[in-house]
Amino acid sequence: MRGSLQKNTADLADAYLAWWNLAGVDCAIGETPTNWLRPAPAPVQASPAATETLPPLRPQSFDAFLAWLAEDAAQPERRWPGTPILPTGPAQAPLMVVTDMPDPADMSAGRLLADKAGQLFDAMLRAIGLARADIHLASLFFSRPPGGMVEASDLTMAAARMRTHVMLAAPQRLLLLGDRTIRTLMPQDEHRLPIFNHDGGTMPAFATFHPRLLLGQPAAKSECWRILQSLFEEMPQ
Template structure:
């Protein structure tokens, strides 16, 4: 792989250099960023992709959910969390009182790793400017990090999610992060749903929303 073309090398940085004043301008800048992602060849993941997977949802949302990377269904459709784990995530979002399109959802990496493996550090590093630009434009009040890889990509820690979950972290010194289990883990371990709901209730309390008790 060669170096990125000079005219594209700093697009992600420029996208968020001056924060937009309107929802329309924010959406326009995110659209330009998504277009750059579609042609990205910064790491080997581009070689096996069907589609890049940039985001779904409302770029003006107060909550951003960050996952690990696209799976097979996401690669085919070009949207994050559309498979079985995505359906469970939508139920989690609904339980918080949001419609699935009222939050913003993205991943650490924008292309599917082979066989859904964990993204390698170099792949995460290559993709990180895109996520940084996304979050700078959206300026959410809270980030929900879904799984250990999401937390690692956001703040660099290598601790396991069992230790991390339920404890507030901070993204770039300003945005609270709530780490919790990835929905794919919940499909394998349904008993962990109670812990995730506890984490999501903390998010709701932080946002000043009511958090009804549920199992």
């Protein structure tokens, strides 16, 4: 009896579906009528305002690049208070030094690496036979945001800008100061290799502690001195 009942139920379901299929209902339906004969809609074209804006092209000469840093209103530093501290020193210098951003004392003095950190930095340069006038000195950011905090998008922009900067400055060696500078320009494990990738190729690079950290952690000076010795040995005599 049970098998006969199941068979009858299945036959009734098949007949019910066949009736609707003959009626032209062979798919799920809704309450709103659909015009199946209408032409397919044309693809929506993104308006020019909705498309992603490409970053402006950076100048491709050293002097034009420095002028662009000083004058371009789209630089992120224009959002921050204070007078910008722009790069100093010649192109094709024996050494280019890059720090992260001006310290509060730097903003007051109007130059990078001022105050006690600057005195220690000058001593570091003397240890390898150089002075400030010999080097090209720059920072990832040439002004200081409130609290010294920057957004990830600004760090990405600053890294790309610095790759162009290093290419145009064309120093013989590169010295990166501080953890934030190192992580931004040589991310992941690249800082273990003494090579920096810039827009025009590669160049030898060295990384060490920022003088501000050395002032608070004198024990780190021995490691810093070891790196400076390696830098001095690599420099053309």
